[in-house]
Amino acid sequence: MDQASVAGQMRHALRRLAKAVVVITTRHEGQRHAMTATAVSELCMEPPSMLICVNKTASLHPALQAGAHFAINILQSDHGPIAAGCSGKDKGEARFQVGDWTESVIGIPRLANAQASFVCRNVQQVGFGTHAIFIGEVDQVFVAGTVDPMIYVDGRFTKTGSDA
Amino acid sequence: MDQASVAGQMRHALRRLAKAVVVITTRHEGQRHAMTATAVSELCMEPPSMLICVNKTASLHPALQAGAHFAINILQSDHGPIAAGCSGKDKGEARFQVGDWTESVIGIPRLANAQASFVCRNVQQVGFGTHAIFIGEVDQVFVAGTVDPMIYVDGRFTKTGSDA
Numbered sequence: 001m002d003q004a005s006v007a008g009q010m011r012h013a014l015r016r017l018a019k020a021v022v023v024i025t026t027r028h029e030g031q032r033h034a035m036t037a038t039a040v041s042e043l044c045m046e047p048p049s050m051l052i053c054v055n056k057t058a059s060l061h062p063a064l065q066a067g068a069h070f071a072i073n074i075l076q077s078d079h080g081p082i083a084a085g086c087s088g089k090d091k092g093e094a095r096f097q098v099g100d101w102t103e104s105v106i107g108i109p110r111l112a113n114a115q116a117s118f119v120c121r122n123v124q125q126v127g128f129g130t131h132a133i134f135i136g137e138v139d140q141v142f143v144a145g146t147v148d149p150m151i152y153v154d155g156r157f158t159k160t161g162s163d164a
Numbered sequence: 165m166d167q168a169s170v171a172g173q174m175r176h177a178l179r180r181l182a183k184a185v186v187v188i189t190t191r192h193e194g195q196r197h198a199m200t201a202t203a204v205s206e207l208c209m210e211p212p213s214m215l216i217c218v219n220k221t222a223s224l225h226p227a228l229q230a231g232a233h234f235a236i237n238i239l240q241s242d243h244g245p246i247a248a249g250c251s252g253k254d255k256g257e258a259r260f261q262v263g264d265w266t267e268s269v270i271g272i273p274r275l276a277n278a279q280a281s282f283v284c285r286n287v288q289q290v291g292f293g294t295h296a297i298f299i300g301e302v303d304q305v306f307v308a309g310t311v312d313p314m315i316y317v318d319g320r321f322t323k324t325g326s327d328a
């Protein structure tokens with residue numbers, strides 16, 4: 001089967017790979033950047049690390065490629081306006097108009113009332129196809145509120161339900 | 165802050181990074197392997213690809229390190245016994261006692277009634293700390309059932325709730 005057909009099937013099937021919705025933030029040459037994402041994973045605990053997959057055409061890719069550190073902010077279920085604001089046509093500073101933004105000690109913006117924020121030092125990058133994987137060593141962790149993350153599944157934002 | 169303290173905070177905060185629960189499967193030298201996991205991400209569409217993060221001490225790590233292909237099977241909310249069976253003390257074939265297992269054309273086991281299965285060619289690996297990232301180019305995609313993935317959040321298995 002050709003790549004385009006597989007990609008179409010994969011896109012459809014990925015609607016079932018439920019994921020917390022995060023906003024990735026960074027700062028580079030004085031400019032803040034933010035991007036709503038789901039392609040995020042815990043990596044390991046020794047050293048404490050996570051990874052993000054970022055399209056090379058994304059507005060924050062050049063900053064990350066240049067080695068800018070970043071934060072992964074897990075959205076709460078009622079953070080829909082932030083998810084929308086950080087994925088729309090507005091870029092750069094305009095994406096920080098909605099949300100209670102503050103700064104980590106290493107100068108990376110973070111969402112003060114995120115379910116959790118992981119401030120990461122950008123320690124390794126691996127290009128693959130249209131994307132790059134950035135590995136971050138976790139430097140600081142923040143947690144806020146009761147557990148109620150926003151979840152993206154089947155093309156919509158939802159939250160967790162009853163126990164399975 | 166030292167690494168152990170950050171790791172402890174990170175472990176606590178990751179309880180909020182809601183994730184679909186998957187079982188990673190492979191076959192190597194005639195032996196089937198399966199492992200319940202959440203450290204999985206879509207990577208890109210060109211080429212269609214996904215990644216998994218696997219502890220170097222996991223029973224299926226040697227197979228993956230040797231280049232064995234693999235499948236990522238998204239569990240349905242009622243697949244708790246499979247999630248438990250593929251993460252307990254039983255290893256190898258014993259993990260296939262529960263579940264409707266079949267085979268992909270390239271010989272990798274897959275769960276016939278998984279929410280979705282992505283059969284991947286193991287094309288690149290990146291070691292980092294205690295873990296390795298394996299990048300898979302998606303070769304085949306299967307989908308079954310209505311959308312109802314199992315979700316791991318706050319240390320428990322759950323499913324999606326009402327719209328956020």
